[in-house]
Amino acid sequence: MSRMPLQATALTQKLMKEYYASCRESHARGRKVAWSTVMMPTEILLAADIDVLFPENQSATCGAKGLGPELSELAEAAGLSQETCSYVRCDLGIRKGGQSPWGGLPDPDIVFCATSSCTTVTKWYQDLRRFFSCEFAMVDMPFNFSGEITEHAENYIVEQLQGCIRQIEALTGKPYDYERLEEVVGLAQTAHEYWRKCLELGATNPSPITTTDILVNMGPIVCLRGTQAAIDVYETLYEELLERVRIGYVAAGQERFRLVWDNIPFWFALGSTVRRLSAHGAVLVGATYLYHWVRDVDPKDPLRTMGRAYSTAITMNQSIAHKITKIGNMLELYQADGLIIHSNRSCKPDSLGSLDLKRAIEDRLNIPVLMVDGDHTDSRAVSDAVVQTRMEAFIESLEQRKYGGLQLA
Amino acid sequence: MNDAYKELLATCKSVISNPMAYVAEWKSRNPGKKAVGFLPTYVPLEPIYAAGGLPVGLWGSDIPVAVADAYIQQFTCSLVRSVTEEAFTGMYDGLDAVLFPPICDSLKLVGSSWDLNLSGKFLVEFANLPERLDGAAAGTYLEAELRRVSKRINGESIEDRHFPQAIALVNRLRESMAGFCTWRSAHPVPFADVAAILKAATVLHADEYRTLVDKVLSVASAPAEPVHAIPIVVTGLSCQLPHPEMMRCFDEAGLSVVADDLFLGLRGTPAVEENGNPYANIAKSYCKSAPMAIRHTEHAKRHEQILEQIERNRAKGIVFMVPKFCEPEWFDLRYLQEEIRQRRIPNIVLDFEEGLGATGSLQTRLSAFAETLSLR
Numbered sequence: 001m002s003r004m005p006l007q008a009t010a011l012t013q014k015l016m017k018e019y020y021a022s023c024r025e026s027h028a029r030g031r032k033v034a035w036s037t038v039m040m041p042t043e044i045l046l047a048a049d050i051d052v053l054f055p056e057n058q059s060a061t062c063g064a065k066g067l068g069p070e071l072s073e074l075a076e077a078a079g080l081s082q083e084t085c086s087y088v089r090c091d092l093g094i095r096k097g098g099q100s101p102w103g104g105l106p107d108p109d110i111v112f113c114a115t116s117s118c119t120t121v122t123k124w125y126q127d128l129r130r131f132f133s134c135e136f137a138m139v140d141m142p143f144n145f146s147g148e149i150t151e152h153a154e155n156y157i158v159e160q161l162q163g164c165i166r167q168i169e170a171l172t173g174k175p176y177d178y179e180r181l182e183e184v185v186g187l188a189q190t191a192h193e194y195w196r197k198c199l200e201l202g203a204t205n206p207s208p209i210t211t212t213d214i215l216v217n218m219g220p221i222v223c224l225r226g227t228q229a230a231i232d233v234y235e236t237l238y239e240e241l242l243e244r245v246r247i248g249y250v251a252a253g254q255e256r257f258r259l260v261w262d263n264i265p266f267w268f269a270l271g272s273t274v275r276r277l278s279a280h281g282a283v284l285v286g287a288t289y290l291y292h293w294v295r296d297v298d299p300k301d302p303l304r305t306m307g308r309a310y311s312t313a314i315t316m317n318q319s320i321a322h323k324i325t326k327i328g329n330m331l332e333l334y335q336a337d338g339l340i341i342h343s344n345r346s347c348k349p350d351s352l353g354s355l356d357l358k359r360a361i362e363d364r365l366n367i368p369v370l371m372v373d374g375d376h377t378d379s380r381a382v383s384d385a386v387v388q389t390r391m392e393a394f395i396e397s398l399e400q401r402k403y404g405g406l407q408l409a
Numbered sequence: 410m411n412d413a414y415k416e417l418l419a420t421c422k423s424v425i426s427n428p429m430a431y432v433a434e435w436k437s438r439n440p441g442k443k444a445v446g447f448l449p450t451y452v453p454l455e456p457i458y459a460a461g462g463l464p465v466g467l468w469g470s471d472i473p474v475a476v477a478d479a480y481i482q483q484f485t486c487s488l489v490r491s492v493t494e495e496a497f498t499g500m501y502d503g504l505d506a507v508l509f510p511p512i513c514d515s516l517k518l519v520g521s522s523w524d525l526n527l528s529g530k531f532l533v534e535f536a537n538l539p540e541r542l543d544g545a546a547a548g549t550y551l552e553a554e555l556r557r558v559s560k561r562i563n564g565e566s567i568e569d570r571h572f573p574q575a576i577a578l579v580n581r582l583r584e585s586m587a588g589f590c591t592w593r594s595a596h597p598v599p600f601a602d603v604a605a606i607l608k609a610a611t612v613l614h615a616d617e618y619r620t621l622v623d624k625v626l627s628v629a630s631a632p633a634e635p636v637h638a639i640p641i642v643v644t645g646l647s648c649q650l651p652h653p654e655m656m657r658c659f660d661e662a663g664l665s666v667v668a669d670d671l672f673l674g675l676r677g678t679p680a681v682e683e684n685g686n687p688y689a690n691i692a693k694s695y696c697k698s699a700p701m702a703i704r705h706t707e708h709a710k711r712h713e714q715i716l717e718q719i720e721r722n723r724a725k726g727i728v729f730m731v732p733k734f735c736e737p738e739w740f741d742l743r744y745l746q747e748e749i750r751q752r753r754i755p756n757i758v759l760d761f762e763e764g765l766g767a768t769g770s771l772q773t774r775l776s777a778f779a780e781t782l783s784l785r
């Protein structure tokens with residue numbers, strides 16, 4: 001079957017390009033800009049007509065363009081240890097004069113961080129505050145050690161979101177428009193629903209879409225949920241996937257093995273990872289990372305439902321036991337033959353606990369797991385040869401398991 | 410040094426050389442009472458004492474790490490790996506519960522792994538302290554969290570009326586530590602001994618500790634012999650209590666540590682009000698905590714605290730002991746160094762890893778630093 005291009009991808013690219021251009025222009029005209037972490041309920045900012053930009057996304061793009069090492073070196077020369085997250089090092093590298101694939105981000109008037117990502121973001125955003133002499137807002141989201149958020153943690157988050165809104169009012173000089181917030185949260189929820197439905201269709205066996213194609217369409221759900229434009233993208237994607245499933249389109253051509261990826265990808269080697277696997281008929285059909293944006297918020301009670309929704313994600317800010325359950329369910333949904341866990345030394349919150357996860361998935365679900373050491377943006381910390389050898393050995397073992405290996409031939 | 414000091418030091422050294430033996434002995438003296446381990450840097454100790462229990466600081470040791478490698482990757486600090494090794498090899502089986510303060514990404518996930526794997530041996534709980542200390546919301550949250558934790562480790566039996574005594578006890582413990590630290594600036598003692606005495610405060614029952622320290626403070630001792638060591642400040646160890654013998658490197662290098670941040674978690678919180686709502690009072694004190702890498706404070710700045718220590722003690726330099734793989738400390742280091750360099754204060758950065766094996770290189774670097782200081 002010939003390759004079917006995705007209309008949604010073109011829409012995403014256009015939308016994101018226009019968004020960054022408009023942020024730059026409107027900032028020049030005095031509109032306020034916020035920098036935020038990706039686990040922050042940025043709906044509260046969109047509702048106040050503040051443009052939101054995400055240094056994490058910029059760093060991921062740096063990674064994809066292979067700029068990780070040179071930007072990290074600039075950051076390290078500026079005194080930031082190599083032991084810190086490489087997203088932060090890319091950002092500092094750019095602030096220290098390094099090249100940004102986006103030509104840099106407009107300076108922030110305020111920075112927002114939510115600790116459900118990690119404790120690193122607090123340190124990172126404190127540094128941004130010092131650097132730009134701008135406002136600093138944070139939402140401390142306590143660790144969900146039992147998997148469930150406690151009532152007092154939920155109240156704590158709501159109170160902090162109210163504090164953030166007071167900071168926004170001070171910044172814009174206008175009373176906060178709560179009706180607009182409800183509207184934005186309603187739109188965000190519609191985007192969430194489409195995103196979830198796209199992922200569910202993506203889980204069809206065989207897959208109508210590659211994981212790479214979903215990854216390139218993440219921009220709107222990360223940055224622009226809460227806008228009609230984001231909904232349009234995912235509605236289009238959903239329709240396209242429905243059609244693909246209807247006609248039995250298989251995105252990867254052949255699927256001898258269906259694999260799921262856990263943790264942030266090697267951004268600098270996404271293409272080569274996929275190619276290497278596909279050389280053996282192994283296809284990445286899913287990634288836990290995509291599920292960080294599967295959430296439920298309710299416009300009738302925006303702050304509380306956002307507080308709850310953003311205080312956790314499939315693999316973040318919660319107990320290993322829950323992570324195991326959620327990933328286990330996901331593997332069953334995808335009818336996965338194996339799980340690849342990226343043990344990412346740059347992202348401790350997403351990586352620690354992986355040894356328990358590996359054991360549990362192998363023992364309880366009898367699904368083979370490969371754990372590879374790496375880093376999401378700093379390719380200096382990844383041994384390409386080791387990764388290649390380990391992936392090949394893993395696929396060989398899957399071959400034995402699923403098809404009885406070559407001895408049958 | 411006087412006899413009281415010798416007794417204090419000997420007791421402290423013996424307790425920290427085998428904390429679990431002390432725990433077993435304490436439990437035999439206090440049948441039915443719980444020993445509750447806690448991870449660095451500190452969790453509020455009052456709920457443990459309120460139930461007549463014993464809080465026990467878990468700081469690991471320099472045992473080789475093998476079993477823990479199956480549970481936690483090597484890109485974590487030596488403390489986390491070493492306590493995990495001890496826990497998974499059964500060394501903490503004598504504890505009834507362990508409390509984790511999820512102050513960094515490593516402790517959150519490691520605590521969760523202990524919960525998954527060890528909860529059949531002892532209760533694993535989180536004292537889910539707020540990361541930010543500014544604003545009223547953090548205090549209100551912490552108050553409710555402390556109530557939850559107290560109930561989890563003590564059951565329903567502990568009521569507010571059990572608290573005033575426990576609060577007083579922990580306040581005295583803080584005072585003893587502060588008193589000892591003031592005493593030590595007038596009676597220079599090796600840093601190795603200081604480290605041992607501060608570490609023991611996290612294991613010995615607060616009553617026993619206080620009795621020993623009070624004796625030292627009450628005996629008028631002969632003026633200290635003049636010391637020729639160079640005064641310096643050490644920072645970066647608020648979350649580690651290293652093997653005291655490692656700290657002998659400072660003494661051997663001719664450096665006198667006049668201020669440090671060992672066990673700052675407890676030392677850095679002000680006395681808790683004894684009357685009124687105990688949980689609210691403990692939360693209030695916690696939110697006034699001294700600045701540390703793992704806390705977001707608005708009321709105090711870490712570099713100001715360090716500069717004040719340098720000035721007050723006329724220190725000649727500063728040693729940044731930064732635990733390897735500790736992201737919070739490595740982030741702070743960059744800004745602290747900028748502040749310190751602007752003021753042209755000599756400083757040195759040492760990668761810290763627990764284990765006597767690292768003593769050699771530590772020694773060399775500290776001696777070189779001492780030499781540059783002596784030339785100034």
Ligand code: SF4
Nearest residue numbers: 085117118120346347
């Ligand atoms: S440590 Fe992980 S969660 Fe935190 S900023 Fe880095 S990549 Fe994101």
Ligand code: SF4
Nearest residue numbers: 486513515648732735
């Ligand atoms: S030393 Fe750092 S990494 Fe280790 S437990 Fe403490 S805060 Fe966490």
